[in-house]
Amino acid sequence: MADTPADIEGLIALMARLPGLGPRSARRAVLHLVKKRGTLLLPLADAMREVGTTARECVSCGNIGTHDLCGICEDPxxxxxxxxxxxxxxxxxxxxxxxxxxxxxxxxxxxxxxxxxxxxxxxxxxxxxxxxxxxxxxxxxxxxxxxxxxxxxxxxxxxxxxxxxxxxLAQGVPVGGELDYLDEGTIGAALRARRAL
Amino acid sequence: MADTPADIEGLIALMARLPGLGPRSARRAVLHLVKKRGTLLLPLADAMREVGTTARECVSCGNIGTHDLCGICEDPxxxxxxxxxxxxxxxxxxxxxxxxxxxxxxxxxxxxxxxxxxxxxxxxxxxxxxxxxxxxxxxxxxxxxxxxxxxxxxxxxxxxxxxxxxxxLAQGVPVGGELDYLDEGTIGAALRARRAL
Missing domain, CATH: 3.40.1360.10 (Dna Topoisomerase Vi A Subunit; Chain: A, domain 2)
Structure with a gap:
């Protein structure tokens, strides 16, 4: 866009690649970040750099952690x-x-x-x-x-x-689910897996 | 959450403060970032730091820019x-x-x-x-x-x-707007501001 600084445009383009953000909401998010430079933008930059340098996949289970073995695999x-x-x-x-x-x-x-x-x-x-x-x-x-x-x-x-x-995992009616809104497949599976009360 | 590294949790908490992202979508975004550490997370961290240190309000008009005067105010x-x-x-x-x-x-x-x-x-x-x-x-x-x-x-x-x-600015029917979906106030304003064809 005309006359927006190139680094802000670059940040918007990167933010737009996040899931759940499109070009429009990325623009809005960046504007919010620029307004909160000290309290949100710079802490976020630091947190991202920290995670970007420490995060890795657990060699055993594939979970995300900060060591070769994740917290769960390390816990006896x-x-x-x-x-x-x-x-x-x-x-x-x-x-x-x-x-x-x-x-x-x-x-x-x-x-x-x-x-x-x-x-x-x-x-x-x-x-x-x-x-x-x-x-x-x-x-x-x-x-x-x-x-x-x-x-x-x-x-x-x-x-x-x-x-x-x-x-x-069992298949059936989700907690809080109303039959009226459930698909036939789920109701059928729940019926076949019915249990005594 | 149990066994998620603290710095990832911290990043999720910061991301959740962005407009348009809630705790759930922040979690999803951070996971996406961790998977794309080299191509997205670290470049994003750098871009944020860059914008965070250079962005400022134009002293004349209040626009966001990288100098005391924004690009628009500087352009004769x-x-x-x-x-x-x-x-x-x-x-x-x-x-x-x-x-x-x-x-x-x-x-x-x-x-x-x-x-x-x-x-x-x-x-x-x-x-x-x-x-x-x-x-x-x-x-x-x-x-x-x-x-x-x-x-x-x-x-x-x-x-x-x-x-x-x-x-x-003029008030009236938005481009592509269908009367059926417009509120009475807008239709009334458009009628009062009608013009010869």
Whole structure:
């Protein structure tokens, strides 16, 4: 745009590459940042540089951490024989928020996809098989998306792992869900998996 | 959240303070940034530091620039006797995108508001009166929001400035607007300001 300083335009272009921000909201965000230079923009620059230089993938599970092993893999209390397999770090974070799982994770980094030529090696599935042997794992919980790709990946992993119990998340009516707004697939799955009260 | 590194949590908290991002989308944005450390996160940190140290308000018009005078105030071709008064820098940017105005700007930084005790001094209105005298201004175009506060401010400025033509943006049907979806106020204003075809 005419007469906007080039470095502000550059910052807007970079911000617009964030998920959830388009060119318009990036512009608005940058203007907000410029107004709060001291209290938000410079601290944010420092925090980004800090994270950019320290963050790395856990060599064991694929989670994001600041050391070669992430906080969960380093914690001996989390070695309870359970490994929860998730597609991405965002899913690991979602599981952690529930505080319902106290074992370790394995982040695949995606799902098997013939179209995008994503095979088992890209998804760290050999590493998972290795961990199942090395870490005295008794149960692998597949917490993958209820999508075609997610379920394909789940079945592939279940076939691949031997000598360990493989389970998957239950499907059914979400908490707070009203039947009227649910799709037929979910209601059907919930009906088939019905349980005694 | 348990076991997320503190610096990543800190970055999420800062990002969540951006307009248009909540805690959830900040989390998603940070995860995206961590995945693209080299190509997005570190360049963004550098761009923010750069803007944070160079950006400042133009002493004349209040626009954002990298020098004491912004690019528009420094450009002698923009001294055409017209000053366009806007509420904020975002409005200045919006005007510039139209490329329909080739004069200079005056950024108020808000609107008069008795409730929030925003008076003429807070809005740089004395500076505007000064510029009208010093810069051989022939027309002041008020491009303020069509809100109660915006129009109050417009009338105050019109009363305050003497010896100069004061105009305001036309009100009417927006380009691409369908009557069915417009409010009565806009249709009424467009009807009263109707013109011969």
């Amino acid at each position: 209390r989390r070695q309870n024989g359970q490994i929860c397999v998730v597609e991405g770090v965002e899913d690991l974070w979602a599981m952690e928020r529930t505080a319902a799982f106290r074992g370790r994770y394995h982040v695949l980094g995606g799902t098997l996809s013939a179209l995008d030529s994503v095979g088992p090696e890209e998804l760290r599935i050999p590493k998972l098989a290795e961990r199942v042997k090395d870490e005295e794992v008794t149960e692998v919980i597949l917490a993958l998306g209820a999508t075609v790709d997610g379920q394909t990946t789940a079945h592939y992993i279940a076939d691949r792992l031997t000598g360990v119990q493989v389970t998957t | 071709r923009r001294q055409n006797g017209q000053i366009c008064v806007v509420e904020g820098v975002e409005d200045l940017w919006a005007m510039e995108r139209t490329a329909a105005f080739r004069g200079r700007y005056h950024v108020l930084g808000g609107t008069l508001s008795a409730l929030d005790s925003v008076g003429p001094e807070e809005l740089r209105i004395p500076k505007l009166a000064e510029r009208v005298k010093d810069e051989e201004v022939t027309e002041v175009i008020l491009a303020l929001g069509a809100t109660v506060d915006g129009q109050t401010t417009a009338h105050y400025i019109a009363d305050r400035l003497t010896g100069v033509q004061v105009t305001t």
